């Protein structure tokens with residue numbers, strides 16, 4: 001079989017579209033991405049509406065054979081990739097390159113129905129001889145838990161209330177982990193993760209990618225390439241998902257909590273002073289992003305706060 005280049009594969013993909021048309025911007029994008037993947041360098045692409053950017057990056061990714069995560073900001077784009085673009089590229093790869101291209105969408109844990117939660121609702125109902133949920137909405141979800149293959153709330157085709165969903169799902173903080181959970185072996189969230197582990201392309205939202213960075217890569221499988229689509233939102237999402245907020249108000253609240261449990265006025269005073277130093281150091285940077293390396297006054301205030309916290313924890 002002749003070795004296909006990225007333009008050939010892109011042509012073969014675009015030919016299958018109902019309205020197939022030549023898009024020079026898409027071709028340039030695909031060439032640049034291929035070159036960036038091969039040379040292992042970062043690339044920023046600004047592509048206007050109508051460029052056909054999804055295929056412009058999926059085709060080079062498919063050709064590269066490298067495991068790739070695609071992070072999107074909106075659910076609409078996730079759906080478009082999973083239901084339309086990736087199946088299309090996978091079928092072209094099979095026809096033109098003779099191998100499979102596997103893909104999966106991976107979401108945060110609270111997007112999947114928790115079988116342990118459902119068991120607990122059912123147990124409680126048997127013990128008390130009452131309806132497990134109290135609401136028709138939760139009953140419907142419990143019935144759905146016997147039919148669904150994915151447990152993914154995105155597959156639900158009726159109007160779902162947040163309150164009902166919360167009763168049959170858990171956050172990652174609430175989940176004890178598959179090994180400690182009686183339903184760990186058939187858990188939907190774990191199955192989705194296992195599927196992602198075996199896939200060539202994994203679609204996630206930017207928030208989940210940020211959490212993966214913050215947790216030293218404990219959420220997503222190892223990958224060689226990451227594509228941030230809708231990257232104009234990247235900085236804000238990563239900042240809000242993977243950051244810890246420390247400010248004078250928080251320091252004051254911690255100081256008063258410490259005072260109520262530790263009889264050490266000197267420590268309380270030190271906390272107060274460190275909080276004031278932080279306020280003063282940050283005042284000039286109000287509304288701005290504080291970049292590394294930190295200014296000396298901010299670094300000094302944070303070090304003092306850290307020392308106070310260590311002293312409080314060992315008091």
Ligand code: SF4
Pocket residue numbers: 109113114115116117170174175176177178181182183184187188189190
């Ligand atoms: S491991 Fe257990 S508790 Fe955690 S999400 Fe799965 S079923 Fe629920």
